[in-house]
Structure formats: structure tokens, C-alpha cells
Amino acid sequence: MTNPVLSVSSRTRRTHFTPRVEACGVKGYTVYNHMLLATVFRSVEEDYEHLKKHVQIWDVSCERQVEITGPDAYRLVQMMTCRDLSKAVHGQCFYAPLVDESGAMINDPIILKLADDRFWLSIADSDVKLWAKGIATGLGLDVSVFEPDVSPLAIQGPKADDLMAEVFGEDIRSVRFFRYAYFDFQGHPFLIARSGWSKQGGFEIYVDRPDLALPLWDAIWEAGQAYNIGPGCPNLIERIEGSLFSYGNDMTDEHNPFECGLDKYVSLSSDADFMGRKALEDIADNGGPTRKLRGLLMEGNSCPPCVDRWPVIVSDAVVGTVSSAAYSPYFEAVVAIAMVDKAHWDVGSKVTVDTPIGIRSATVCDLPFV
């Protein structure tokens, strides 16, 4: 059977970069925050090899911003995240799990504090705008919550610094990891962060001038020819190897931040006032989580897409579920991310996984793989 195509409509929003993504021969899409996100250009394996050696341009417009501004903006954003926001400063990217009153994960955005009363939440795949607006409405907060027309464009790979320096100037090299600054292109200052959803290094440009989206893409593409630039997108193999967890896949609202290994973003020792505090304190006070995201190294020289969660089994008992898996050319094995019960989460634990192509043996390991 051939793979079904994605039927597009205005509901599955195109981005300002879609014409270039199409011209580059995109072969697969997913829908993320009601918007197109490319998933493969050549093949997932070829995209992976290229990403690790050269530099890629990624249309990640689907990392939508939820802008929260107004006198109560700080209070609202702090209510939503379990990370102490008092440490957030202008110029810093602030990875911050959002949790509800029960401590369940609602999203895991990067928060940019643009001013004391103005924040961008660069979100994963759930309608954080509705969540924030709902809370604000219920509490009668003095904020405005909306989605600005801002489209992140990522430049990822080992040659990203050299390429970006050509387009934006040498100063961009001094931007530290998870920091941002403004750099000029055609007279407009673009917010550019050293960040991105790969472990190969690179930048994310928050494109807030739709009219400059294609000129910017074209300028980077042209300068990138000297660096063997290729079209790209978040790569399944690379992101599993680097253990970049995907909200909706590896983490959902059935999980809390401890289960997702995000302990260092749960600021219980601060006096931050967030809505899931009591629930997360209770978990911490009662021995911590009883399951956790772990790596699995599985036997096999290929791997079907993990479209259902695969049971992790020990002695006929289900002790976890695999949420993401791919064959890794680097490890010459299948790498997987799985939520594993405490009794079996130690490094070296032997388990089996019930995959669509049969039972596979696997070994629990620390994350990230690399």
C-alpha cells in the first residue's frame, strides 16, 4: 500500500516559507499547531547524515508563539509553568514545562521574556493560547493573549555558525547557547537565538516580518551554497539519539515533569506561585515518580514508524511503553524513547518490546544516547 498523502486545506495552515519548502521537494509533512511541518526531504536517513555533516534550513513556523502582554502577564506565565520565572531575563531562552493543577504536562515551550510585561511562549503541539486565555478569563487578569505572525526559521548543523556569520555578521558567533540577540537583515532587526530542535548546533530566527520571509530564506540559501546547505526539518533519528522529547509523542497530559526527567525545571525550592505546585510537591514528597522516560537500545537493523505506543514487557507483564523509535546508523541498533516503570528503569535492565514486526529484545539506557 502506498502511504496516504496529506490533504491540505486552509485549516492545516501553510507557512510563509512553504513555497520554498515545496520547491526543495518536500516528501512528507505532519500537522503541528494546525500548521504544516515538513518531516522528510530526501529520506530520513539521508537528511540525518546531511544534518550531522553540513547545515540545513528548517521551516519551523509551526513552533507558534503565544504572546502574553499586559500588567498581569508575569503572574499568568508564572502560574502556568513549574519553573521559577524570576530567573528569566531578557536575552535568554527559558525552557519551561507548563503544568495544570494536577501537575500534568500541558506543553513544553521555550519562554522568551521580551519585556517585564511581555512574553513569547514558543510552543509544542497543543493550543496553549486557549489554555492561557481560559485561565486569564477565569481569573479576570489584565492581559492580552494572542498568536502574533512570527515564524521561526532554524539553521541547524555544524556549519551553522559560518553560514549565519556570512548573512548576519561575525557577532552572531558570540551568542551563547539558549541566548538571543537582534541582528539586522534588510534593515529589520530579527530576534535570533542559539537554539533549535537538534543537537548539531545552530540558530532559530524569529521571523516577524512576513514580507522578508522569502528574501531571508533566499539570502541564506544562496550564502549556504558554499556550505552544502540542504533543506531539512526535525529529524526523527537525530532527535531520538539526542533525546529531544516530543510533546504529544513522548510526553502528554498523562505525564508529569518528573516522569519526563524534567526535574531541574520544577522549582519547588523557589517561592514561585504556579498552579501545579501542590500536586508536584506531593509527588516529590512521596518518593518521586514511579515511571520515567528512558532510552532503549533495541536489536534490529530497521524500524517501522512508532505510530502506536509499543508495550515494553518483562516476564509477560507490561512495564512501559515506547513512544518514539528509529534505526540509528550511528549505534547500528534501534534507539527508542520509552516510559518505563521504576522496577525496570535502571541502566542495563533487559526488557522486550512488542513491535509491529515482532518481539524485540532491548536494554534500558541513560538519555541522551549521545
Place this chain on the structure above:
Amino acid sequence: MTNPVLSVSSRTRRTHFTPRVEACGVKGYTVYNHMLLATVFRSVEEDYEHLKKHVQIWDVSCERQVEITGPDAYRLVQMMTCRDLSKAVHGQCFYAPLVDESGAMINDPIILKLADDRFWLSIADSDVKLWAKGIATGLGLDVSVFEPDVSPLAIQGPKADDLMAEVFGEDIRSVRFFRYAYFDFQGHPFLIARSGWSKQGGFEIYVDRPDLALPLWDAIWEAGQAYNIGPGCPNLIERIEGSLFSYGNDMTDEHNPFECGLDKYVSLSSDADFMGRKALEDIADNGGPTRKLRGLLMEGNSCPPCVDRWPVIVSDAVVGTVSSAAYSPYFEAVVAIAMVDKAHWDVGSKVTVDTPIGIRSATVCDLPFV
């Protein structure tokens, strides 16, 4: 260029019926409420012809339910919708626009009042669960808001009554439009409504027993052989002809219910306490909406997918946007849904539309087309 495939993952959730949808040779998908929704089996045109003559089985699990239960359930649901909920009774499907404080459309679910303190909102494509939970959290309401494991299965087409009577018994014929009752299959009472996202008649079965999902599909499929049953899904041509508006396409949070022609679901003359009341009263008191969803009959014998909103133009001025369009074999013209400014919304107004295949002339008409 071949159409990009949809890359699936556990985030783009499969449904309990996906194995059968795949076995039926699904050719296209979209993602709706983070879940797979088929878009085409044979071709959109063949699916359309078949739907209007026979009967189809549709996996519309993506019409997720948001369940709201508890002492404050009624208050919360009424706050969220501009339709007077005091008229909602057990056994009735209640189409109800959800609006925010500014009167903007958040979703347009069908609300089922299962008990005085228990509701299902059968939603279109936005995270209503987060919206409802956010409001409830902010107000400290005594409710529980969650997504139960309920998967609507639609039986649509002129032969739906005969087929359903064979599977569930003759009594099902007496269920009136937008009413529901419970019917037995393998010992379990299924909530079945006379409803569905086509104008060809039919039913929606709210499948709340995952273990019975495939047995139910198979029983209907087998009984359906006598009725030339086919696999199906919401059909672009048929739904535009019948002017079934699609949230995310034709209606978004940039529109209010008046603009979407939903006046009869805005209960300003009741004393219903909903959050957008003031905003909608202001619009009503100030001459009503200044633009409205209208039909367009456009010249042409084919139509590309409307993936960007197409400008509607009169004398070089943009006076609206097309959000959905398809070639209709019935009208032998392109039928479209467009948001049109007041000055040009009268039936018979002549406009042009800037489509990807050139400027096309069009005439404004009433909805529905048929």
C-alpha cells in the same frame, strides 16, 4: 511533483478503526484534534457520487468528546456557549458555538447533555479541553474536564436507515434529526444520534467500548454489502454544497457567530450567562456584522485545493476571502464558501476571485447551495 505523504507518529493519533480504514485503501488523511481523519478513498469525486447514492461508513473518531462533569458543569458549559443551554434536554444534540469574551469563535461543537451535571462537547479542531480547563481553573469551578475514550462512527447516505435498522433494529428509524437514543450491539447500549457531517442523512454512533469498535465496524460492513456500502469520510464537495462550515477553514477565532451566519444560535433574548454576551450584544446593537459567510458560484470546470485563502475582488479592492472551494458536478461550476463584506454580500453580486489558476468571475448566492 507528487503530493507529500502524511508522516504519522503517536502524536497524530490513530483511532480504534484505523486498521479498517487502511484496509479500505485510504488515499489521503488530514490531522484533526491531533488524530487521523481520512479525506479520500477512491477519489473525492467518486466518493461524492457514492455518498449521494448509497451508504458509507466514516471513522470520525477525531470528533473528540470533551466531557465536563460535576456540580458546576452546567454553569461552565453555559459560560462557554452563546446558545441558551436551558433549552438543552437529554436525548437532543445541541449545536452550540463557543465564543470567548470578545465574541470570537473558539469552536462549534455539538453538545450532548447526558445528565444535568454531565455534558459531552463533540468538538471541531481546537483544544476545547484546555479552554474549558483553563476557565474552570481560573474560576475554581467544581468540575472535571477530560477526554473520554469515545470514538464517533458515522453511517451516512440515503441507505443509512435501512442499513442501521438491520444492525440495530427497526426502532432506530424513529430517531428524529439531531436526537439520540441508546441501541444495543453485543449487549452494550450505544448512544446513536441522527446526525453527521453530510446532508445525505444518517447516524453517528458514539463508540465508547474500544473492544467493540472493530466488531461493530465489521457487523455494519457485512450488513452493508446489500446496500453497496463504501468507505467514506467528510466529503469536500458535498459539504460545501450543503454549506457545512468547517471550523479552522471557514470559521476561525477571527470571526464571530453573526459573521458565520449562526444568528439563531446566539441567544441574546434569553438570560443565559455566557462570557461573550456583552461583545455580541454590542455587535447586534450596532447594525450587526459587516461581513458574512456566503456562497459563491464560480466559473470553471475544475478547482485546485483552497490551501490559502483566496482574495475576493471588486474593482481592485479586496472585499472578502474564499476559505473552501471545490468543483461541483451537480452545479457544473465551482462552489465556494467566502467571507464577504456587507457591500457585496447580496445575492447576485458579481465579484472576481484571485485563485492560483487565475482570476475567476463569481456570483454571490445564498447558503446552502442545495
